[in-house]
Amino acid sequence: VDIGKLDTVLLAAGITPVIYRTKVYDYTRSKEGRIAIYLDVSGSVTSELPNLIKVVDAMEDVIEKIYLFSNKVVETTVEAVRNGDLKSTGGTDFDCVFESIARNQHKRAVIITDGYASLSEEVAKKVADLDPIVLTLITRGGKTNVDTEKYGKVMYLKDIVKGPSDV
Numbered sequence: 245v246d247i248g249k250l251d252t253v254l255l256a257a258g259i260t261p262v263i264y265r266t267k268v269y270d271y272t273r274s275k276e277g278r279i280a281i282y283l284d285v286s287g288s289v290t291s292e293l294p295n296l297i298k299v300v301d302a303m304e305d306v307i308e309k310i311y312l313f314s315n316k317v318v319e320t321t322v323e324a325v326r327n328g329d330l331k332s333t334g335g336t337d338f339d340c341v342f343e344s345i346a347r348n349q350h351k352r353a354v355i356i357t358d359g360y361a362s363l364s365e366e367v368a369k370k371v372a373d374l375d376p377i378v379l380t381l382i383t384r385g386g387k388t389n390v391d392t393e394k395y396g397k398v399m400y401l402k403d404i405v406k407g408p409s410d411v
Contacts, residue, residue, distance in 0.1 A: 278308035280350040283325065284357035284383075286314040286336040292383045293330060296356055299381070299401070300325050309348070317344040338363035338391055345378070346371045355380045359387030359398075371395075 281300060289296065300310065304322050311317045312325075315335040338361045345353055351374070359382045368391075378395035382388075384402055392398065 278306055279303075279352040279354055280345065280348065281307050281310040282313050282317070282341045282344070282353060282355045282357075283310065283330075284314070284336060284355070284361075285312045285330045285332040286358075286360075287332065287334060288336065288360055289358050289383055292358070293328075295401075296383065297325055297328070299356060303354070309350070311341075311344060313341050313344075316340055336361040339367040342367050342371050345376050346374055349374065351376055353378045355392060356383070356401075357381070357390075358383045358385065359390040361391070363391035368394075 281303065283296060283300060285293070300307075300322060307322060309319060310322055310325065311319050312330055312332070313336075314332040315337050316333045317340045318331065320329070336357070338355070341353075341355060342363060344350075353376055355378060357380065359380070376395060378392055380390055380392040380396070380398045382390070382398060382400045386400065390398055
């Protein structure tokens with residue numbers, strides 16, 4: 245909880261405020277709270293794309309930038325993703341994603357993928373100073389051990405999305 249200066253002074257003086265005056269941030273409006281989305285559009289996730297588009301659509305309010313990737317990263321829009329405008333160059337690697345993260349100085353990113361890709365040590369060194377927080381969302385049937393683990397959590401969509409049309 246981020247409390248105001250007055251409350252901090254009162255607490256330091258041994259006085260417990262009855263009502264705390266907290267600072268309220270709207271992270272969906274500030275760039276600081278927004279994230280970069282990297283959506284895997286390689287051939288191995290083609291059958292999952294309709295569900296992945298729903299995931300991206302649900303995240304629209306917190307997206308700073310959205311990119312499509314296979315072995316090349318292309319910036320796009322949520323609207324284009326919604327309309328199915330998803331071009332792929334085939335293959336998959338995380339090098340292009342992390343090079344984009346470093347080039348664009350993204351501090352927070354979400355990679356939506358099946359995880360069948362690799363990240364070279366050379367590219368990993370490029371992002372070391374930036375130290376981004378990267379959440380990797382793995383699709384149904386995805387790889388269980390991914391190279392992105394050292395940058396943040398790896399979660400499985402099947403564990404967080406339940407219902408008749410499980411992702």
